[in-house]
Amino acid sequence: MRPTDLISPESVCASLKAATKKQLLQELSEKAAKICGVAAREIFDALLHRERLGSTGIGEGIAIPHGKLAKLKGIYGVFARLERPVDFAALDGAPVDLVFMILTPETSGADHLKALACAARMLRDAGLVATLRATRDDSALYSLIAQRSKPHAA
Template structure:
């Protein structure tokens, strides 16, 4: 599974400004709503409910909030690079500046887990992450995230 299957250039926000985790999730839900046609509030509530189980801040300034919704037709992503990191209650207590929101159909099962694994693998690559942090261009970020060189086996 390639990340280009999950995310398109319009779903990338290269210079997002947010003051808090909640505001960040609201902005991501708004963009996801425009892409999926699902109400923003439904997306926000689903992602927030998942965050209450435990932060999806995985460390190194990266978060992968996710959720399953009945209205989602295919696994879909939204990516944001924040101008200023926000507290995300991450596992390492570091603020987050790269966020990949993943939405999946309720029946996605293993495909949802494969997509999460793929995102984590790409965002664990230090070279890719450094390049993403160094650009403000959505098309360039899309190319970096979609680069199959980043798909080395875990």
């Protein structure tokens, strides 16, 4: 699975504005709703449910919020670079400025874990992360992800 299997040019935002974690999740939910056809409130509720189990902020300014929804027909992702970092209660306490949200059907099983692993793999590349942070254009951000995406056996 590659990051471009999860996101499309329409699901990338290079300068998302959010002041809080809750507002960030609401903005991501709105963007995802336009792409996957599920109500933004349902997406937001699924993300909040997961966050109550523990923060999906993985450290170094990165978060991978995710949720499972019964109405989804496939796996969807939204990638965002925040204009200003927000507190996300991340493992290392650092505020988050890069977010790769993943939504999967409730019945996705191992595909949910593969999608999470794919996002984490991409965001472990320090060079790519630095370039993503410096990019302010949606299409350029998507192009960077697409160019750097390499298939991995899962």
